[in-house]
Amino acid sequence: MTAADLPAVEAIAAQVHPGYPEEAAIFAERLRLYPPGCRVFAPDGAAVLAYLVSHPWHLLQPPPLDSLLGALPDLPSTYYIHDLALLPQTRGSGAARAVVQALAEHALASGMSNMSLVAVNASTGFWERNGFAVHHEPALAAKLRSYDAAAQLMIRRLG
Numbered sequence: 001m002t003a004a005d006l007p008a009v010e011a012i013a014a015q016v017h018p019g020y021p022e023e024a025a026i027f028a029e030r031l032r033l034y035p036p037g038c039r040v041f042a043p044d045g046a047a048v049l050a051y052l053v054s055h056p057w058h059l060l061q062p063p064p065l066d067s068l069l070g071a072l073p074d075l076p077s078t079y080y081i082h083d084l085a086l087l088p089q090t091r092g093s094g095a096a097r098a099v100v101q102a103l104a105e106h107a108l109a110s111g112m113s114n115m116s117l118v119a120v121n122a123s124t125g126f127w128e129r130n131g132f133a134v135h136h137e138p139a140l141a142a143k144l145r146s147y148d149a150a151a152q153l154m155i156r157r158l159g
């Protein structure tokens with residue numbers, strides 16, 4: 001992902017995640033803070049059909065929806081996937097599985113022992129097929145409800 005991709009990323013987010021609105025500044029900040037964690041899928045070199053945003057973070061401390069991070073931690077304890085979104089015509093292509101695997105290899109090579117995320121939009125089954133498991137953390141219940149009523153913290157161990 002480059003800054004030039006941000007309008008397309010925002011358009012995909014608006015289409016795919018109407019129930020989870022985030023300001024354009026959120027995507028721009030993630031890209032500025034951690035470019036290697038921000039990816040787009042543009043198979044013909046033109047239209048952006050999917051994006052993924054991720055970065056090192058604190059385990060069991062998912063950022064609230066639509067919030068700026070400020071800075072990344074000096075000592076991260078998880079590799080956090082903020083969002084993965086494919087336009088409908090791109091789903092089922094294997095692109096999602098491929099980018100999650102690429103991210104797992106990047107996170108492991110960066111010294112991380114796990115990846116984590118907040119699964120929304122009934123995506124828990126997809127993440128389970130990609131090695132993640134639901135982690136029940138009562139202290140996080142209120143924050144997870146700020147995403148949606150069924151949001152779940154999920155963790156994948158690496159290595």
Ligand SMILES: CC(C)(COP(=O)(O)OP(=O)(O)OC[C@H]1O[C@@H](n2cnc3c(N)ncnc32)[C@H](O)[C@@H]1OP(=O)(O)O)[C@@H](O)C(=O)NCCC(=O)NCCS
Nearest residue numbers: 084085086091092093096097119120121122123125126129
């Ligand atoms: C979730 C998403 C990224 C998955 O990508 P996809 O291309 O549809 O998934 P894939 O085709 O690679 O599916 C891989 C596997 O997960 C399964 N799967 C996909 N979405 C699923 C879901 N919502 N629930 C259960 N299983 C699911 C597929 O059946 C497939 O299983 P298989 O390996 O046994 O055949 C995509 O559907 C999407 O962008 N959805 C909207 C945005 C979203 O919800 N993002 C996640 C927010 S945390």
